[in-house]
Amino acid sequence: MASVMSALRPLAIPLLALAVPLGFAVWAFPEGLSGIRTAAIVAGWLGCGLLLVSLLLMLREPRLAAWLGGLERMYLWHHRTGVVAYMLLLAHPLLLAANAFADSPARAWETLAPAAESWPVWSGWLALVLLMLGLALTFMRRLPYRAWRWLHAALGAAVLIGLYHLILLGIDEPVAPILTVAALILGWRAVRGDWGLAARPYVVASAHRVAEGVVEIALRPLGDPLVVAPGQFILTAFFKGPDFRGCGEFHPFTVSAVEPDDVLRIGVKALGDCTRRIQSIGPGVAARVLGGFGSFLAEPHATRQFWFAGGIGVTPFLGLLRNGGLIAPTTLLYLYHTEDDAAFLPELRAIAAATPLLTLQAVATARGRPDLDRLLPDAPHLIGCECYLCGPPSLVARLKRILRQRGVTPRHIHFENFDLR
Incomplete structure (x- = not known):
């Protein structure tokens, strides 16, 4: 059924x-x-x-x-x-x-x-x-x-x-x-x-910078917790708190970890007025959370996998890796501008070193247009591979086009842009 x-x-x-x-x-x-x-x-x-x-x-x-x-x-x-x-x-x-x-x-x-x-x-x-x-x-x-x-x-x-x-x-x-x-x-x-009537109350337990312009926030439930899986995203609104004037609009953020005590971790990159303000958030700030949404990585495949992450798009993959979710040989191609703004890069390198199934390719693009034709695996290495893409919509669109040119059928290409406008 x-x-x-x-x-x-x-x-x-x-x-x-x-x-x-x-x-x-x-x-x-x-x-x-x-x-x-x-x-x-x-x-x-x-x-x-x-x-x-x-x-x-x-x-x-x-x-x-x-x-x-x-x-x-x-x-x-x-x-x-x-x-x-x-x-x-x-x-x-x-x-x-x-x-x-x-x-x-x-x-x-x-x-x-x-x-x-x-x-x-x-x-x-x-x-x-x-x-x-x-x-x-x-x-x-x-x-x-x-x-x-x-x-x-x-x-x-x-x-x-x-x-x-x-x-x-x-x-x-x-x-x-x-x-x-x-x-x-x-x-x-x-x-x-x-207005958030369906949202659950949470509070910021901690916040720490993981890269330039990127902060990871731990959210502790104040009541019944949401049912959320690592790699899904939630809609979160932050309100006024100690040294924080609030940002009450609901924005989508990917869950980077679900901890045993139902604490949710999210990665927030400074991309607009609200997310730039969130970079200075601290413990004690009240939040309302809706979710979880998305099925990007919900169905693990036993076949080889190719993951592509652009910038903060690495967050759903990190959530799965922290949860120990690898069941097949996986290559993660992670593009970022410089190592200063590469979110979670040291942790990803440590996970890759300790995980035989994971191959990490971390590439700095120096704010230039990445040469995807050179960076992506060639056609023979993509045969029978499940491809997961997460990053800016324009970059994901280029990736899908190249993957199809290399023989990957649409049903083997999974992507999420988190573009909710």
């Missing part, structure tokens, strides 16, 4: 993304209308259904994430369904205008620029504009996280206004129940995820 569920898990989100919008379209399929107007209405319902799926996929619930293949995969499909939903909803007024064009060009223009129309029509346009704004911000990677998060909330407002637009037009069923479900999902995410 477990193997069947594991095999079906990759299909869970695609099936959900098909079933919900198609169900809406079939239920509300119009009769007796022209082909173009029918297409306009169907496009609107399909977009509505995909938006509801997109909302569901942004929930931060460990059990839901496990059922759907992981939180990172959920966020990837959250973006995909949101983009397709926007395209369908944009097609909705364009098709209505095309239908009106058969009567007169003036009527078509009034459909696209309804200056004389009432609020019910304008509310639909407002929802579309907010949706476009929210999606545009998705691709603005350099926007500060706090600003991005609040502006991205325009997507939630767009969904609610768009559904209310249908009610204003007199379409109560099934719009009112759908609007209620959408509001519940948004409220659930805000209360349990953003």
